[in-house]
Amino acid sequence: MQRLLVIILLVTGFSACQKEFSEEFSISRNNPLNDTAWTTTTVSPELTQMLTNLRGELPEPLIDSFDADRDGGIAFGDSLKLEFEVNSGGLCVAGQPGTIANRIRGKVKIALTILKNKDEIMKSGFTTAGTTMQALETDMIAGIKIWQNNTELDLFGGAKIAIRIKHKAPKTDRILFQSITMKSGRDSARIWKDITNSDNKIKKGNSVYNAGNYSHFYELETQYTGWLGSCNWADTSNTTRLNIRLPLNFTNKNTVVYAISTSSNIVLQLKDEASIQSFYYPSLPKNIPFKIISLSVIGNETYMGTTESKLVSSPDPVKLEPTRKNWQQVKELLQQLN
Structure with missing residues (x-):
């Protein structure tokens, strides 16, 4: 009887151990943490929503109106002023050829985002890089949108917009760039094209004495709407490929990775390569310190990985170990980049 009791206890104990192991370490096909596959199509809806939420944190655009038929100006306080010159052109429906016959008349709305x-x-969602992925130092990005009755408009002919934008440290060597979308496989990267000429330019403005202080400005002139950048090329005379290593369940479906300079305004979004399951940047400057940051959404949880500021001198993989963060922690950590 005693021997039988010992056998029953052993069997019961073994069954209990099996049950405990099963409950704690069960592998479910529906658990997003177990998905280690990379994609050549689209990212997860959860990652898309997180990136949308980030854009929702941007400053609200400044909105006003002006008369499309005549020259005029708008002042947004003492830090931002805009002038519109009709010259021999005007405004037309975006995507259509502009002529005097179809020129837009009357009041139009304008939105400026700085x-x-x-x-x-x-x-x-911008990456501060040129058409061949050269890094750009970017002091400022200006978004210009003009519309009438919910129809977006473009400038044509000799029409021009001039904007004076307050800036704490404007530089004399800035070039005017325009944002364009470059399609590469499943990715659409928003990169920058040099559009500087006699009608499209940016320069350091004259300082203005106001209320006991000098205010410094950039002065931008353009015949374009959309996103424009005050940029110049970073020193890319000595570059290396940046490769990132993440744990297996952080993939291009649920993760984006950035290299952000800690010494200047350079923000680079890394590309991903599903065939080798890697995030990379093809030509990172070796002489500029960068902090590497990953943002991920797996299931309902947000993860963030960071490195200390460092010079990346070789293509040896940089390792990131993302940890779980709440949304407030993500916002605070991003704020510290400035």
């Missing part, structure tokens, strides 16, 4: 900080540039 981004100056690195966290704002990152949240907006």
